[in-house]
Amino acid sequence: xxxxxxxxxxxxxxxxxxxxxxxxxxxxxxxxxxxxxxxxxxxxxxxxxxxxxxxxxxxxxxxxxxxxxxxxxxxxxxxxxxxxxxxxxxxxxxxxxxxxxxxxxxxxxxxxxxxxxxxxxxxxxxxxxxxxxxxxxxxxxxxxxxxxxxxxxxxxxxxxxxxxxxxxxxxxxxxxxxxxxxxxxxxxxxxxxxxxxxxxxxxxxxxxxxxxxxxxxxxxxxxxxxxxxxxxxxxxxxxxxxxxxxxxxxxxxxxxxxxxxxxxxxxxxxxxxxxxxxxxxxxxxxxxxxxxxxxxxxxxxxxxxxxxxxxxxxxxxxxxxxxxxxxxxxxxxxxxxxxxxxxxxxxxxxxxxxxxxxxxxxxxxxxxxxxxxxxxxxxxxxxxxxxxxxxxxxxxxxxxxxxxxxxxxxxxxxxxxxxxxxxxxxxxxxxxxx
Ligand code: ZN
Numbered sequence: 001x002x003x004x005x006x007x008x009x010x011x012x013x014x015x016x017x018x019x020x021x022x023x024x025x026x027x028x029x030x031x032x033x034x035x036x037x038x039x040x041x042x043x044x045x046x047x048x049x050x051x052x053x054x055x056x057x058x059x060x061x062x063x064x065x066x067x068x069x070x071x072x073x074x075x076x077x078x079x080x081x082x083x084x085x086x087x088x089x090x091x092x093x094x095x096x097x098x099x100x101x102x103x104x105x106x107x108x109x110x111x112x113x114x115x116x117x118x119x120x121x122x123x124x125x126x127x128x129x130x131x132x133x134x135x136x137x138x139x140x141x142x143x144x145x146x147x148x149x150x151x152x153x154x155x156x157x158x159x160x161x162x163x164x165x166x167x168x169x170x171x172x173x174x175x176x177x178x179x180x181x182x183x184x185x186x187x188x189x190x191x192x193x194x195x196x197x198x199x200x201x202x203x204x205x206x207x208x209x210x211x212x213x214x215x216x217x218x219x220x221x222x223x224x225x226x227x228x229x230x231x232x233x234x235x236x237x238x239x240x241x242x243x244x245x246x247x248x249x250x251x252x253x254x255x256x257x258x259x260x261x262x263x264x265x266x267x268x269x270x271x272x273x274x275x276x277x278x279x280x281x282x283x284x285x286x287x288x289x290x291x292x293x294x295x296x297x298x299x300x301x302x303x304x305x306x307x308x309x310x311x312x313x314x315x316x317x318x319x320x321x322x323x324x325x326x327x328x329x330x331x332x333x334x335x336x337x338x339x340x341x342x343x344x345x346x347x348x349x350x351x352x353x354x355x356x357x358x359x360x361x362x363x364x365x366x367x368x369x370x371x372x373x374x375x376x377x378x379x380x381x382x383x384x385x386x387x388x389x390x391x392x393x394x395x396x397x398x399x400x401x402x403x404x405x406x407x408x409x410x411x412x413x414x415x416x417x418x419x420x421x422x423x424x425x426x427x428x429x430x431x432x433x434x
Contacts, residue, residue, distance in 0.1 A: 004120040004152060005113065008260055009315050013308065016316065017055060019260050023288035025052050028061065031294055034079040037072055038296065058263070059274065063284065063297045066099065069239060074100040080292050090138040091238040098138070101238050102292035108147065110289055111241055114258045115148020118247025121256060121315070122209050122232035124178055126153030129204075131171055133181040133189070134212065135161040135422055140242025141212045145180045148244060154178070161185070161421040164192045171203055178207040183215035183223060183231075184424035187355065190226035191415075205229050211236075211243055213423045214323060214341050218348030222355050233322055239298060240285055246320055251312055254319030261289045264318060265297070266306050280305045283320065331361065333370045336405050340427065346398045347374055352381070352391050356417045363431040370407045372399065379414050 003009055011019070029049040031038035042049065045062045052058075069077060074097075078085065086105050090098040103111065124130065130149045134142035136158065149156050157174055159167050161181075167189060170176070179186060186208055193203075208223060208231035215223075220231050234247035235255050245262055246255035257264050266281040267274055275281035283300045287293075302323040310316045331338045340359060347357050356375040361368055374395055381388055388411060396409045418425075 002120040002123065002125060003314070004117040006314075009117065009256075009317060011260070011316055013316065016259050020263050020288060021052075021055050023260075024055065024058065024263060024286065025049070027286065027288055027290075027294050028052055028296065030079055030291075031296055035077055035294075037068065037077055055263070058265070058286065058297065061286075061296050063272065063299050064295050065299050066239070066301075069099050070097060073097050075102065077295075078102050078292055079294050080104055085292050088138070089140045089143070089238050089242065091140075099239055101140075104291040107241075107290055107292055110261060111144060111244055112147040112151040114241070114244035114261060115144055116151040117258060118234045118244055118256075119145075119149055119152050119154075119178075119209060121247055121249040121313070122234075123207055123230060123250050124149070124152060124154060124209065128152075128154045128178045128207065129157060129174055129176045130154040130178040130180060130209075131157040131159055131167070131174075131176040133159055133161055133167060133179065133185060133421075140236070140238040144236070144242035144244060145209070149178075149180075164189055164421075165196065168193050168196060168198060171205065172198065175204045177204050178209060179205055179227075179229070180209050180211075182213050182420070182423055183210045183219055184213065184419070185421050186210055186223050186231075187219070187226065188419045188421075190223065191419075200228055203227075208232070209234065214344075216341055216345045216348060217322075218345050219355060222348060235302075235320070235323065237300065239293075239295060240287060240300075241290065245285070249311060249313040249315060253311060254307065254321060256311065256315050256317045256319050259317040262286070263288055264306055264320065266304070269301075269303075278305055278307055280321075283323075331359075331370065332368060333403075333405055333407070334367050336403065338370065338403050338405065342402055343372065343399065346402050347372075347395070350391075350395060350398065352377055353395065353411070354414060356419075358417050358426055358428060360428045361431050368431060370405070371410065372407055373410045373412050373417065375417050376411050376414050381411075382413065 032042050032049045041062050047060050084104050085102040087103040090100045136142040208229045211234045224231050232248040236243040236245040246257040248255050263286040265284040269282040283302045283304050285298050287295050304320045304323045306318050306320050308318045354375040354377045358373040360371040392409050
């Protein structure tokens with residue numbers, strides 16, 4: 001099992017907690033002294049930074065939300081002067097202004113190390129040729145993986161997103177062994193390779209370090225089969241740093257946090273009370289070492305579970321489940337809570353459909369309705385009415401069993417749904433238009 005920093009990644013629980021407590025005290029102090037927003041928040045909550053004596057004292061610290069970041073746009077939450085900031089990233093805001101984050105030189109060092117850790121855990125080594133198919137720019141995915149993989153010693157090929165024909169040509173000619181992309185783009189590249197007449201033997205690909213959007217185990221299986229590679233998932237978000245917050249090891253039994261740099265908690269999203277280890281809830285993270293943009297108890301809106309049981313890989317840091325969906329992404333259809341990932345799992349398990357799908361939301365009166373469009377593998381089925389009918393019913397019934405919901409299903413022609421080079425946009429929301 002490859003480690004990038006074995007000493008840090010295999011500390012005992014007692015050592016991890018000692019490091020976390022020391023760093024928690026430091027980050028709360030730093031926020032209090034340098035960020036007016038936190039100074040006011042902590043005063044209002046009656047939290048004296050010097051009185052953080054145990055990790056459990058974190059419960060007295062108020063949460064930070066995406067709205068807090070937005071309210072302090074662009075740099076109001078920075079804890080260092082701009083002269084010490086050496087990099088800016090931003091996440092695309094769905095409404096208006098983006099979320100701007102900053103890094104000091106030391107923040108970039110830590111970031112590269114944590115990405116190197118997850119890539120080593122995924123099986124990457126200095127011998128790998130790593131092709132980064134994420135769009136370069138303000139988005140943290142591309143540059144985050146770029147510097148982390150360089151730190152690990154890989155030969156990095158920064159192709160960025162799009163231009164699939166050129167991606168595949170370079171992948172073949174340079175002998176790329178690791179692909180870094182969104183799961184949906186990795187799948188699309190496999191389809192394109194087939195169409196362009198490449199054979200599996202043309203490529204030396206062995207690893208997929210995929211991220212930046214959710215990936216069900218079923219989609220992962222399809223990608224592994226299509227490319228003949230081993231795929232791991234990782235987790236991060238620009239507010240927290242970018243990729244590198246947690247990642248799967250080769251055993252794929254949860255995503256290991258970098259607990260010496262992040263303190264994760266799970267809370268009930270409705271009551272905001274702590275949830276015991278092993279129970280699902282919203283992931284809340286405190287950044288322990290970030291200098292430019294520290295966050296105290298940041299509500300990620302991602303739903304997951306945490307276990308602190310040591311892993312058979314030797315890593316002792318807590319593991320989170322793959323996120324089952326963001327609390328923001330949850331759809332409420334006729335009173336039933338539905339996560340798009342549940343629908344994906346169902347569709348990926350039906351072999352006659354290609355794994356590409358689209359969810360259409362509409363509003364009828366006061367309720368939301370969901371229609372599911374699913375792409376066929378084989379277009380000849382479109383001419384066989386009774387078989388088409390049977391398959392439609394099969395998809396419908398499988399969705400009904402999993403979701404507890406009747407939703408209309410339409411089978412559409414192979415390759416008729418849009419493909420994406422970045423995050424897939426599978427939800428078409430017509431609720432304001434109907
Ligand atoms: Zn492990």
